[in-house]
Amino acid sequence: MKVTFIKPNMGVVGGRPYLDRGRMEPLTFAVLAGLLPEHIECVLYDDRYERIPYSEPTDLVCINVEIYTARRSYEIADRFRRAGVKVALGGFHVSMIPEEAAQHADTIMIGDAEEAFPEMIADLAIGRLRKEYVGHFPPRLQGLRTRWQIFDNKHYLPLRLTQFSRGCPNNCEFCATGSLYRRTHCCRPVDEVVSELSEQKSPFVFFVDDNITAQPDLAKELFRQLIPLKKRWIGQASLSFTEDHDLMDLMKRSGCAGLVVGFESTDPENLKQMNKNCNMHLDSYAPVIEKIRDIGFQLWAAFLMGYDADDLKSIQRTVQWAVDQKFCFAAFNILSPYPATPLYAEMQAAGRLIYDKWWLDERYHFGDAVFKPAKMTADELTEACFWARRRFNHPVNIIRRVFDFKTNAKDLWSIATYFAYNPLFRRELFKKHGMKLGYQRTPNSDSA
Ligand code: SF4
Incomplete structure (x- = not known):
């Protein structure tokens, strides 16, 4: 199984995508990847400076949505879904107003992902993806291992x-x-x-x-x-x-x-x-x-x-x-x-x-x-x-x-x-x- 993470850009300036020269590694994806078993392939595309390969085969596209990237996130999600690729949306913005994000996703993650994300992937594997996964509150943060390798190159x-x-x-x-x-x-x-x-x-x-x-x-x-x-x-x-x-x-x-x-x-x-x-x-x-x-x-x-x-x-x-x-x-x-x-x-x-x-x-x-x-x-x-x-x-x-x-x-x-x-x-x-x-x-x- 392959999971594709996308870090969305914010928008366009002067007709061109904004290129943030001060960008930091998007930690969320290393944490999410670390929640999955090693045999699941995880790749990251950072829309802030990379082209998204929309035609590359994958089993699930996961997009982390923040308020300033919501619009771009939905554009990316809609495009993948038009091509028949399943999309999961999560992150702060989704947790704050899930009903908005749900219109652009096959499934959404509300709250923290520690237990809910592995559950989502397990359900996907058996073809029973639910519309919504809700993280445990307060989050249980024991035993996490961050897969920073996702940022190699x-x-x-x-x-x-x-x-x-x-x-x-x-x-x-x-x-x-x-x-x-x-x-x-x-x-x-x-x-x-x-x-x-x-x-x-x-x-x-x-x-x-x-x-x-x-x-x-x-x-x-x-x-x-x-x-x-x-x-x-x-x-x-x-x-x-x-x-x-x-x-x-x-x-x-x-x-x-x-x-x-x-x-x-x-x-x-x-x-x-x-x-x-x-x-x-x-x-x-x-x-x-x-x-x-x-x-x-x-x-x-x-x-x-x-x-x-x-x-x-x-x-x-x-x-x-x-x-x-x-x-x-x-x-x-x-x-x-x-x-x-x-x-x-x-x-x-x-x-x-x-x-x-x-x-x-x-x-x-x-x-x-x-x-x-x-x-x-x-x-x-x-x-x-x-x-x-x-x-x-x-x-x-x-x-x-x-x-x-x-x-x-x-x-x-x-x-x-x-x-x-x-x-x-x-x-x-x-x-x-x-x-x-x-x-x-x-x-x-x-x-x-
Ligand atoms: S609630 Fe906490 S994190 Fe938020 S602005 Fe106040 S001090 Fe900072």
């Missing part, structure tokens, strides 16, 4: 992706993770994660967990066992990790080089509205940023623009503040209500959504505001966010921000990382802005 950034935990105990109203995992946080056994990583040659690891330090005791055990591996790693965490000195120390000793952290807003009103509990109790970000700088972690700060207290001036102030903090990288994300989140329901009830299903709407471009903001127009918010990204990543500001000798310029490796990725992200922000999602503008015109 593929072209990705030089870092190994892995995952220690899923979910998050917080409940930020905009966050799909919070909604899907219902405030639970589940960890893999520490020894299994460490044993897998010890077999990997790559010295650089990205933990894709939404909040790797959400259970500090388990995280400490992981970091303790990582120390002998002498890897450098980056991950994502809420600011709560700064409250635990021992945790920070172990992070440092285990090779933590940098973290993606959701600051989201500098306005307490916004933090309250988004229910960002882990930031709300802080009187100011200054002491926590100082702690992070003192220990030497480079920060990738994430901001969410468009909450009700935001106006054009506050966005400008936030960007200047981010430059002044000398963050290594920053993401200025436009607030985009994800389906099945409390935020989406609220915006829909208040009649603030400009398009109901913006992720499928022909009129939507990547980076557009999809709702009516409180203190500016949607177009103003779109332009302000694009300006924020340009401003933060302006060459003058890139140079200015490197001069932090505790983080960005603390050693050659940090400087190299800084200059390898800042210009890349600057180029990508221009390329991505205004992208149309999906490839097809008229039905059945997909020739990619």
Whole structure:
């Protein structure tokens, strides 16, 4: 039996498929492949830079659907199905609104795949594929083995992706993770994660967990066992990790080089509205940023623009503040209500959504505001966010921000990382802005 995994692209820019130069290995498929017996052949095609061989024989095409790739995923799925190939859709977007994905698939996977995916493949083998498979909740993460070999001869950034935990105990109203995992946080056994990583040659690891330090005791055990591996790693965490000195120390000793952290807003009103509990109790970000700088972690700060207290001036102030903090990288994300989140329901009830299903709407471009903001127009918010990204990543500001000798310029490796990725992200922000999602503008015109 053969299973074909497809990582879909997002869309087209200037009439051509978007080519993401900063793409990372799509970990999900290595995890899915690892759930299957060795004798099942697994192949991966990455639509972000490869052509999909629609006529290559396979028993099942599996597509991982995220909100920004939903349109393209459905195009690919429809084309395979027209040729008589069975298609399974899964992933975050499918789990959030399964009824939409079901229209484009022979079967769908809702939730986590650990038990349900092997069951799906076993049913396929005996010709009894069901319409829907539902993962166990909370997911059982013991005994996983990641089949990273699926990425052999593929072209990705030089870092190994892995995952220690899923979910998050917080409940930020905009966050799909919070909604899907219902405030639970589940960890893999520490020894299994460490044993897998010890077999990997790559010295650089990205933990894709939404909040790797959400259970500090388990995280400490992981970091303790990582120390002998002498890897450098980056991950994502809420600011709560700064409250635990021992945790920070172990992070440092285990090779933590940098973290993606959701600051989201500098306005307490916004933090309250988004229910960002882990930031709300802080009187100011200054002491926590100082702690992070003192220990030497480079920060990738994430901001969410468009909450009700935001106006054009506050966005400008936030960007200047981010430059002044000398963050290594920053993401200025436009607030985009994800389906099945409390935020989406609220915006829909208040009649603030400009398009109901913006992720499928022909009129939507990547980076557009999809709702009516409180203190500016949607177009103003779109332009302000694009300006924020340009401003933060302006060459003058890139140079200015490197001069932090505790983080960005603390050693050659940090400087190299800084200059390898800042210009890349600057180029990508221009390329991505205004992208149309999906490839097809008229039905059945997909020739990619
Ligand atoms: S802390 Fe991060 S991962 Fe957790 S619910 Fe909030 S935004 Fe989502």
